[in-house]
Amino acid sequence: MLKLQAEADAPAREHLLHLWLDALRRKAGRDELKALPRLPDADAGKLMDLLMQDRAATPPPPAPAAPEPAPPVGEPAAFRPRLTLRTLNRGDGLLGLAPGGAIGPRGEAVTIAQVDWTYRGDDGLAWQTPAPRSLLNSRPAPSVQIGTRRIARDLRAEADARDQLWALDLLPLDAAKLQWRDPSAGEKLDSLWTLAQEEFFGAFWTDRVPALQAQGWTIVVAPGFAHRPAQAEGWHVRIERLSAPSRQGSWLLSLGVEIEGETLDIAPMIAALLRHDRRWTSAEAIAGIEDDAIILLTAPGGRQVEAPAALLKTILGAMVDLLTDPKRPEGPIRLSDWDAARLMLLDDERAGWQFHGDMDLRRMARRLQAAGSPQPVAAPAGLGLSLRPYQMAGLAWLQYLREHQLAGILADDMGLGKTAQTLAHLLLEKQAGRLDRPALAVLPTSLLFNWLAEAKRITPDLSVLVLHGPERAADFGRLHEFDLVLSTYPLLWRDIEALQRQRWHLLILDEAQTVKNASSRAARSARKLNARHRLCLTGTPLENNLGELWAQFDFLMPGFLGDARTFQRIWRKPIEVNGESLRAQLLAQRVRPFVLRRKKEDVATELPPLTTVVRRVQLFGTQRELYESVRVAADTQVRRVLAKQGFGGALISVLDALLKLRQVCCDPRLVKGTEAGADAGRAKLDLLMEMLPELLDEGRRVLVFSQFAEMLALVEGELRTLGLPYLTLTGETPVAQRADIVRRFQALELPLMLVSLKAGGVGLNLTAADTVIHLDPWWNPAVEAQASARAHRIGQDRPVFVYKLVVAGSIEERMLDLQARKLALAEGVLGADSAEALKFSAQDLEMLLAPLG
Numbered sequence: 001m002l003k004l005q006a007e008a009d010a011p012a013r014e015h016l017l018h019l020w021l022d023a024l025r026r027k028a029g030r031d032e033l034k035a036l037p038r039l040p041d042a043d044a045g046k047l048m049d050l051l052m053q054d055r056a057a058t059p060p061p062p063a064p065a066a067p068e069p070a071p072p073v074g075e076p077a078a079f080r081p082r083l084t085l086r087t088l089n090r091g092d093g094l095l096g097l098a099p100g101g102a103i104g105p106r107g108e109a110v111t112i113a114q115v116d117w118t119y120r121g122d123d124g125l126a127w128q129t130p131a132p133r134s135l136l137n138s139r140p141a142p143s144v145q146i147g148t149r150r151i152a153r154d155l156r157a158e159a160d161a162r163d164q165l166w167a168l169d170l171l172p173l174d175a176a177k178l179q180w181r182d183p184s185a186g187e188k189l190d191s192l193w194t195l196a197q198e199e200f201f202g203a204f205w206t207d208r209v210p211a212l213q214a215q216g217w218t219i220v221v222a223p224g225f226a227h228r229p230a231q232a233e234g235w236h237v238r239i240e241r242l243s244a245p246s247r248q249g250s251w252l253l254s255l256g257v258e259i260e261g262e263t264l265d266i267a268p269m270i271a272a273l274l275r276h277d278r279r280w281t282s283a284e285a286i287a288g289i290e291d292d293a294i295i296l297l298t299a300p301g302g303r304q305v306e307a308p309a310a311l312l313k314t315i316l317g318a319m320v321d322l323l324t325d326p327k328r329p330e331g332p333i334r335l336s337d338w339d340a341a342r343l344m345l346l347d348d349e350r351a352g353w354q355f356h357g358d359m360d361l362r363r364m365a366r367r368l369q370a371a372g373s374p375q376p377v378a379a380p381a382g383l384g385l386s387l388r389p390y391q392m393a394g395l396a397w398l399q400y401l402r403e404h405q406l407a408g409i410l411a412d413d414m415g416l417g418k419t420a421q422t423l424a425h426l427l428l429e430k431q432a433g434r435l436d437r438p439a440l441a442v443l444p445t446s447l448l449f450n451w452l453a454e455a456k457r458i459t460p461d462l463s464v465l466v467l468h469g470p471e472r473a474a475d476f477g478r479l480h481e482f483d484l485v486l487s488t489y490p491l492l493w494r495d496i497e498a499l500q501r502q503r504w505h506l507l508i509l510d511e512a513q514t515v516k517n518a519s520s521r522a523a524r525s526a527r528k529l530n531a532r533h534r535l536c537l538t539g540t541p542l543e544n545n546l547g548e549l550w551a552q553f554d555f556l557m558p559g560f561l562g563d564a565r566t567f568q569r570i571w572r573k574p575i576e577v578n579g580e581s582l583r584a585q586l587l588a589q590r591v592r593p594f595v596l597r598r599k600k601e602d603v604a605t606e607l608p609p610l611t612t613v614v615r616r617v618q619l620f621g622t623q624r625e626l627y628e629s630v631r632v633a634a635d636t637q638v639r640r641v642l643a644k645q646g647f648g649g650a651l652i653s654v655l656d657a658l659l660k661l662r663q664v665c666c667d668p669r670l671v672k673g674t675e676a677g678a679d680a681g682r683a684k685l686d687l688l689m690e691m692l693p694e695l696l697d698e699g700r701r702v703l704v705f706s707q708f709a710e711m712l713a714l715v716e717g718e719l720r721t722l723g724l725p726y727l728t729l730t731g732e733t734p735v736a737q738r739a740d741i742v743r744r745f746q747a748l749e750l751p752l753m754l755v756s757l758k759a760g761g762v763g764l765n766l767t768a769a770d771t772v773i774h775l776d777p778w779w780n781p782a783v784e785a786q787a788s789a790r791a792h793r794i795g796q797d798r799p800v801f802v803y804k805l806v807v808a809g810s811i812e813e814r815m816l817d818l819q820a821r822k823l824a825l826a827e828g829v830l831g832a833d834s835a836e837a838l839k840f841s842a843q844d845l846e847m848l849l850a851p852l853g
Contacts, residue, residue, distance in 0.1 A: 017043050018166055021159075079154045081131065081161040083212060084114040085205075086222035093181040103171055104197045109226055110178065111201045113170055113193040117158055118218070121146040130191035131165060164215055168208055169195060201227040202304045206296060229296050229304040234258040235266075235311060237346060238356045240332070251339075252332035255315065257297075257305055267333070269297035269305065270315065270323045281320070281574075283581040286313055314353070318342040320583055321570040336559055374400030380427040384458040388794075390603040391421050397596050398425040398535070402434075402506075407534040407556035409512065411597040414539040414786050415793020419451065422508060422537060423459045429505065430462065430483055437505040438465075438482050442526065444511050445488045449739035450764065451510070455484060467495070468735070489514050493521040496528060504531040512536035515555065516548035518564065526555055539789070540782040541595065546572045546587075553591065561590075600792075608799045610792045614816070615687065616808040619665075623681020627664045627810065630671070634660060658811060665807040666711050666776050684775065684805050689718050691773070691803070696724065696751055701768050705787050706775040707757045715754055715775075730756040742766065757787055766790040770798040775805055777815045 020039050088094040089109045097106040115131040127144045143152045170193040178186050195201055205227045209219055221228060238254040256263040273295070279285040291310035298304050315323070319342055322333050335342070346353050374396040379387055387395065394410060398421065401408050410418050422441075429435040443451055448468060455464045465482040467475060468491065476498040479485055487495065507529055509515060515523035534556050542549050550567045553560050561567050571587055574580040600607065619627055634657030641653040663670035667682050688704070695702055706712050709730045719726050727750050729741050745753050746768045753769070757778060769791040778784055784804075792800040806812045 013040065013043060016040075018163075022163065078120055079157045080118050080120070080216060080218055081165070082116045082118050082128070082218040082220060083209075084116070084220040084222060085111065085201075085225050085227075086114075087111045087224050087226040088178070089224070089226075091224070093185045095179040095181055098177040098179060100174075100177060101171075102196055103173065103177075103194060106198050109198065111194060111198060111225070111227060112173060112189070114189075114191060115165055115170075115193060117161070119144055119146060119151070119153070121149065121151075131162065161217075164212065164217075168204075168212075169200075171196060199298065202296070202298050205229070206304070226303050229306045230259045231306050232257045232259060233261075235353050236263065236356060237353050238332075251335040253335050254332045255319075257307070259305060264299055264305070265331075266297065266305075266307075266315075267323050269299055270312075272298050273312075274320075274324055280312070280316055281578075281580040281582050283585045286316070286582060289313070311353070314346050316582060317586060317589075318346050320580075320586055321574075325566075325570050327566075327569070377428070380424060380431050382459075382461050383424055383427060384460060385420065387420070387424060388417075388603070390598055391417055391424075394418075394421040394596060394598075395424050395428070398422070399428065401535075401594075402429070402533050405533075406594065408594040408596065409536040409538065409541050409552060409556070411536075411538055411541045411595050412603075413598065413600040414789030416598060416600060416603065417794055418537045418539070419454050419510070420458055422535065423455055423462070426462060426484060426506065427459045435483055435505055437503050437532070438479055438485050439506040439508065440485045440487065440499065440502075440504045440529070440531070441508040441510060442487050442489060442492055442522075444514060445490060445735055446738060446764065447510060448486055448488060448735065450742075451486050453739070467491070473498075489522040493525040496525045499525075500528055500530065502530075504529060506533045506535060507531035508535045508537060509552075509555070510537045512538040512552050512555075513540050513548060516551050518547075518551035518554055523551060523555065527558075539786060541597075545576060549591065553594075556594070600789075607792065607794070607796060610788070610800045610802065612802045612804065614804045614806055615691075616806050616813070617683045617687050618808055619681065619683055619810070621681055623664070623668055623683060626668050626671075626681070627661065627807075630660050630664050634658070661811045662776060663708070665810050665812050666706070666708060667714055669714065670708055670710050684807065685714060685718065687805060688715065688773070688775065689722065692719075692724065692752065693722065695771055699751075700771045701745075701748070701751045702753070702771045702773060703766060703769045703787075703791060704752070704754050704773045704775065705757050705784075706754075707778055708776065709756050711775060712754045712756060719752070724752060725750050726752040726754055728754045730754075731758055745769075755787070755790075757783060764790050765793065765795065767793060767795040770796075770800050772800065772802045773805065774803070777804060777806060777812050779815065 016037055016039060019036055023033060023036060087109050088111075094108075094110060096108070097103075097110045099105050116128045117131055118126055118128040120126040127146050141153065142155070143150050173192040173194045175186055175189050175192055178189070180186050195204060206229070213219055234257070236254070236256045236258065238256070240252040240254075242252060255266050257266050257269075258264075274280050279289070289309045291308070291313070293309040295307050295309055295312055296304045297307050319333070322328065374393075376392070377396045377399050379392065379395070394412070397408075398410070400406075402425075410421065412418050412421075426435065426439055429439075441451060448466060452464060452466055455462055462483040463481070464484045464486065465475060465479070467479075467485055467487045472491075472495070476495075479498075479502045487499070492499070507526070509526060515526060517523060536552050536556060538552075541552060547564070547568070550561050550564065550571075554564075561571070571583065575584045575587065638654055638657050660671055665684065667685055669682075692702065692704075704712070704715065706715075709732065712728065712730060716726070716728065727741050727745055729738060733741065741753075742764060744750060745766060748768055753766070772788045772791055774784055774787070788800075788802045804816075806816065
């Protein structure tokens, strides 16, 4: 036990002696010396001996009057420290390394370092001795014999080299711990050092060895040293088709580097690179790395391989998600047919990949890549309108998807005619004789009659059935008689058995963000339908998070983006939480061939300008006091729930608190459980009643949007008092009356229309309006933009003004700030502006619940 204790204390004593010796050599001050731990008495004498050796090694200054001695013949003996690196393995007869102390376990290879002090004379003769592994009990001889000369040792240079050695993190290695097949094999090895882990030698070679060489060390590398970076003899991509394809894939892909005739898997090397160098997760940082830069990859066991940056750029740009998935099994990577397009990203002459194996996957990759380049088509005969050039391009794209058995999302901005392009596509299919089965379009209820009217106007040759109302079951048996069947999301799951019995040519989901929840009844029902082709129509394919995009592609092309859990692990969390722009770029590359998205300002340049004006109002008196009292109560409530349930579990309480604050901003009478009357303050309603008469007198035609139907009811009361005529469209408006309400507004019968955000935010054509007023902001600016686009769309010939009424300094103004910070996600993936809805952090919540500014 005493021996073990002594061994454990030796490194600490050695380190302390080194600290004292270094301080005295530097002539440290009294305060610094007092701060050092006390040196044991047994080592104090040794410290004095080492200092005396330093003094003896320093030659005395020459006497002023004495003549300079004659120079010696030849060069004096030169001191130079030497480091020898060697990797021992089974070829040397090594069986392993016994564990112990701070030195970690090893595999079949053990790398050792031997350090020598070397003096070489001008006659070429040399003297060397192992460097002392401890300052304790070390008394070097003051001189050495080289040939016929005896010279003094340079003890100061030896001390400097010993300090440099101390900083290398090398640990003394007891030669007895090396286990040999032949016990005599290790007899000649002495004064050994190693690092705590074998894999540390890779960084030791690249970082520490060059620094030692700059300090005058001789570096000797014995044959077989495993950690000198190897140059690749070839980079290989091997493709193998599985005889029994599974849900995980139909292909096996191996990525390897050939080193000295051996092929190593580079997948674990890439994963290790990303762990210690975060540049390789950022598309912007990668772009700043020169293509010809040499990057060191570390193989399992610490072996390093030189890789050109251009090659790493191609592989990470194509497969960063697969290579870094912690749940991916070892060995070849499984690929689905949809993953074939990744190979086109690897097929870069600069990278130098050598492809081996089945060529079918590469041919499929080229076919998928060509999906973004359809050939022009002619408009169908009998079309009831002239398609604009971008709409003709959209028609060609839809035809190309159908031709190649692909699916996609037509994601043009609101108001660019997605319905018209889809109807023209169906008419082409009918005229080509391919529409031998009906097409089914599933819509929000508010768009049912809009689609019917558009079909009659644009494609009168298509027979259309509206599957709606209590008597719709009578039509189940004659679905095959029509070219196009229109149904709604609320009815889809109710009618699923009848709709499943019919085989469809094309299944269309309009406003496809409606099924962003993949587990909803409508989404599950849509997946059950049998259709040759599938299409999503939406102006906002990504409103809240990437999970919504996954839900749409899981309907369109099951398996394309994996299952929900895998997508969350390898795409959503790295992009949304970790901000990995390289992964966002790769996801964009994967989905963009199947998403056609044009911006209004790019293709509809003939549209008049749209101007957005934020009108801020102040709260005064009772309304301001009510806001503050509700805010304080909400803040207390939220903090109490957060303390009990955490941020994730308190969502309902948070939403309820924020809802009350927003209601106070609109009108205190909206807040349930308060005694607020009309005299409690109604700043926003007063501003609206000032604006509307003036706007109507100017001949403006106005849409007023609010999320709260109760707020619109309060507006109606004020309008009746002022004698201003109006129309109303909310979720309570009967479906049969909606088309007539829209028709009357478009016919200029009435200049004012009150619309709930939910009922009027999608699909409606309200180009008779040239003014839009949003009474209250919504979390998702894309929803507001959709509502404004009811007026600013094809057919509008007057400038459009959008007014947002916001209470200054309140939660509403902070919602605008929050919206501005949430707009980047869809832009990165889809290449166009969109937004996130309610998705905020604890810090955002602090901001939202702050007092009135």
